[in-house]
Amino acid sequence: MMNSKMKQLLTALAISTAVVSASVSTVQAAEKGASSVEEGKKLAYSRSKGNCLACHMAGEGAMPGNIGPALIAMKLRYPDKQKLVDKVWGKPETQTVPNSMMPAFGQNGILSDSEINKIVDYIYTL
Template identity: 50%
Template sequence: MRKMVRLVSTLVVITSAAWLTACSNKPVTKQEPTAMAAPADPKIVAAGKAIATGRSQGNCLACHMIEDGASPGNIGPPLLAMKARYPDKAKLRAQIWDATAANPESAMVPFGRLKVLTDDEIDKVVEYIWTL
């Protein structure tokens, strides 16, 4: 009986987690997660870097250390080894789009969900961050 309850609750957690991830991943569909091998377009990466490090838009440096970016904050983890940490680019995008989907207590700004950045801007930021 108890085993049953545990099984059911585990199942519920798993399905709801899967559902949540599926939801937050929605805008990713146009991106191929297997684009790993393809080299990133340097123009897009540069545009992403401008958004990520500028103060008015992404302002990632407010909370994250990035390369040699000037006066970084330390609220979030340093952005390095991103390919190793996010083998699936879509997961990285989902994290930037809305980190509170995976962790409701995350202090990270939901850049996509609350429209701080457009989908296109987020795509560019993801390309840049993934090179780090």
């Protein structure tokens, strides 16, 4: 009898530990995602880094340029997020606009892969 009760207690403890662990992981992932978006926003608006506002209207950015298209509905325009990453990075096969003024940020070493991913995380929320 005691053995059966002990097994039930240990099973309940194992299940509750797994549930709490999964909840903590989900919260940490959400916090990481939010911080990645915030960092991406800072990089995108930074005149010394992404400088997206020099050419694009984006979010609530002040004094946007109008050389490039407005950064709106990005999930609809780029359902495959990797294609947007490739475009910002500067992969030649993604440059579908002839004579585009947009620099190849990754290819030219302007931004790191991590910075590009954070900017894309932010842009993808627009």
